[in-house]
Amino acid sequence: MDTRHRFPMRRRMRGAINPVTLAVLIIVVVLAVAAYFLIIKPYHDANEGLVQQGATTAAKPGASREAPPANVDALSVDQLLAEARTAMNDQRLVAPAGNNAFEFYMKVLQKQPGNAVAADALRETFSYGAAATEQTINARDFNEAQREIDLLAKADPANYTLTILRSKLDAQRKTLDREQQQAQDAQKAQLAQQNAAATAKAQAEQQAAAAAAEAQRQQAARDQAARVAQQQPAAAQPQAPRAAAPARSAADEAITEAVLVRQVNPRYPTAAMRANQEGWVDVELTVGADGVVSNVNVVDAQPKHIFDRSAVDAVSKWEFKPAMRNGEPMTVTLRRRLQFNLGR
Structure with missing residues (x-):
């Protein structure tokens, strides 16, 4: 049997491509390309857009506050997805309430539980939503x-x-x-400090006023004592008649003292007599050149103000032989003590 042309034919048959197989391969390739451009690529582009928008939302928490759709439940799935994309573009990831991407995507899943776009968007942007929520916490908007x-x-x-x-x-x-508690405590402490300062100031003012009043009282007492001293300048101890001094100081002058020639005894006060009171009164008197007594003043007494009037009345009626200087009468000032004793 001649086999010279059989082996080349077999080789051609083994290397040839079946037309049916080729057609199937072409169809598969075409379908794969179409699926990539029609399904896979748009899906990935949408997810990348969601991720980028989510990152922008986390970085910029200030979201738009445009009004939400009037009736969200009446929107179709496509409309809800469009609202969600708009919310992502406006940085409304989880806020405001009723008008954010998360709520729109979850509404999509309520209408169409198997919707891959909504499920993937929620999963891939969850971390950005959490970041936005963390910023809300840091802003201390606790209810939101x-x-x-x-x-x-x-x-x-x-x-x-x-x-x-x-x-x-x-x-x-x-x-x-x-x-807040620390602020309240600090406010209370400040108020207590202010009250304490006000109280201390009031006490200091009261003490200053009391000290000023006491100083005025003491000054008034000193002024009164000075006036009394001016009115009653006589010494506490009995003194010799002032007319005697010139007699000792001037040897060439002949001076004689005033001599009492008529003495009127004082009347014993009835009240003192009933009370069995005794005492004495020192009086200062002026004896004129005519021997008449004038200017009778009480300079000391014991007890005081009991026998004063009787003593002054009695002494005012005394008569003297006037004091003489070189034979001439002169006026002198004398001091006498009158005793008031009850006879027993």
């Missing part, structure tokens, strides 16, 4: 922070980040309570 934590819990209730956020929220609340 609690709402955002509850919203994140609806999206991924088992995520451990929620535990961290709740711990931070509780810590911030305690810190704020402690700061």
Whole structure:
């Protein structure tokens, strides 16, 4: 049998491509390319946009406050996704309430539980939503922070980040309570200090006023004592008649003292007599050149103001032979003591 042309034919048959197989391969390639451009690429572009927008939201917490759709429940899935994309562009990731991307995506999942775009968007942007919530906690907007934590819990209730956020929220609340308590304590301490200062000032003013009043009283007493001393300048001890001094100091002058020629005994006060009181009165008197007594004053007495009037009345009626100097009468001042004794 001639086999010279059989082996080349077999080789050609083994190296040739079946047209059916080629057609199938072409169809698969075309479908793969179409799927990439129609499904895979748009999906990845959308996810990358969500991630970038989520990062921007975490970095810039100031979200737009435009009004939410009038009736969210009436929106279709496509409309909800469009609202979610708009919210992401406006940096409304988890706030404000009712008008944020997370709520729109979760509404999509309520209408269409298997929607991959919404589920992936929530999963991939969860960390950025948590970062935005953490900033709300740091801003100490505790009610809003609690709402955002509850919203994140609806999206991924088992995520451990929620535990961290709740711990931070509780810590911030305690810190704020402690700061408020410290501020109240400081305010109370300041008020107590002000009250103490006011009380001390009032006491100091009262003490100063009392000291000034006492000083005025003492000065008035000194002034009164000075006036009394001026009115009663006589010495406490009995003195010799002043007319005698010139007689001792001037040897060339002949001076004689005034001599009592008529003495009137004082009347014993009735009240003192009834009280069995005794005493004495020192009086100072002026004897004129005619021997008449004038200017009778009480300079000392014991007891005081009991026998004064009787003594002055009696002495005023005395008569003297005037004192003489070189034979000429002169006026002199004398001091006498009158005794008041009850005869027993």
